[in-house]
Amino acid sequence: MDTGTHIAMGVALGGIATLDPSVGGDPVLFSAVMAGTVIGSHAPDFDTVLKLKSNAVYLRHHRGITHSIPLVLFWGLLISSLIFLAIPNMPYAVLWRWTTLAVVIHVFVDIFNAYGTQALRPFSNKWIALGFINTFDPVIFTAHIVGFGFWMLGFNPAQTFLTIYSLLVFYYLKRFLQKRVLERKIEIYYGEVEGIFTSPTINQRIWRLAITTKDSFYVARANHGNIQIVDQFERIPVPNNKLMATAKTDRNVAAFLSFSKVYRWEQVEYDDYTEVRFIDLRYRSKSHYPFVAVVKISEDLEILNSYTGWVFSEDKLQDKLLLEDV
Structure with missing residues (x-):
């Protein structure tokens, strides 16, 4: 997801944390947990600084090791420990639990777009990119803005965002089914397809597609479920020279x-x-x-x-x- 949505999710998670009586009844702990969830919701993307070194280094590591299982645990420990040092005398386990959950959610939502992550490292270096949620999704971002509005009006933040996230589950399911319909159409038309790569756009009706067959690459665009081939290239293996x-x-x-x-x-x-x-x-x-x-x-x-x-x-x-x- 984009930075804004990640941070919005961190704030929402801080609101959900009020379900924990120790958080909801202690303003200092609530402030610490909110800091942890906001920072934790963005922490895996701190690797953006690698762009300062070179694009090659950035490509090698962005959403790679920083989104891996060991680093998820590291981010949670680091952030909660730094907050604990600044604001001591609070239940560290509570702070760590919500901060780490924010990091986990960050990595989890990143697997749904076309870029993906290497979330299974060190067990697998495979990129997990499900390709049915855009990096910036206006529906998801707007849902959070609406939730913040209800919170400011005095509604219970935990109940508000749990309701919103329950509805977003159905939205994710809808987008997944849209992707499957497109893939099925391509498989029926082309027969033996070796790869289908989907990239949703901000426009809910439009998808970008890259299709690999035995002999060709096809670049396509889907609008309202209608698939149009916009480019075709012969699939020529890279020479061994x-x-x-x-x-x-x-x-x-x-x-x-x-x-x-x-x-x-x-x-x-x-x-x-x-x-x-x-x-x-x-x-x-x-x-x-x-x-x-x-x-x-x-x-x-x-x-x-x-x-x-x-x-x-x-x-x-x-x-x-x-x-x-x-």
Whole structure:
């Protein structure tokens, strides 16, 4: 989810915590628990600072180790311990329990969008991305705003948000069923489909789709359940040669390949170097595929420069390549 929704969930969880008599009857403990749930609801995304180092490092680790089982426990312990040091003489176990629950909820809701998380690490490095809730979902965010409004009017916060979350369960079920209907239509039409990658949009009626068959990649758009193919690419395996082996050793390309689930590749030869480009097909925007990894390799198989990330024009991409150091 987006940062705003995560924080809103943290505030809502702080309200639900008043179900615990020790929290509801102690303003100091309530304040500590609220701080814990708000900070805990955002803590796994502290890895955003990795962007300051490089996009490759960010791709390698965002929603990876910071969303893993050991780090979920670590965030809960760290945040509750820091709050306890600032506000001592309170039941630490209560503070830790609600703070850790906020972290768990953060990781849990992240698995429903197209980006996903590596929530099962260290047992599995697989990305879990169910792809039926948008990163920013206006229905979910608005539901929290409505809940805050009722809270300010004097309604019981625990009852209010438990009611809202009960209704959101049905909303999640609705979105899941919408996804399954689309997948079923694709399976009926194409027969043997090796992969279907769904990306919901803010518009409830519109979905982005990337479809993998034995011979082709299809990029599609669904509107009101009607599926329209907007691009088709021949599925050509990445060659097993020295040039590609060199490309895969580049840190930016390696980070891209570790994350991307469906991509195609291009190779363009220039006078004194070859450019290899990997293009993720899940993020089509206005006839452009902004998520790429590009590497330039000399005739002697030396990496000249490279880049991975989101760029929305060829000029911007070439500027990024000029700025990157190998």
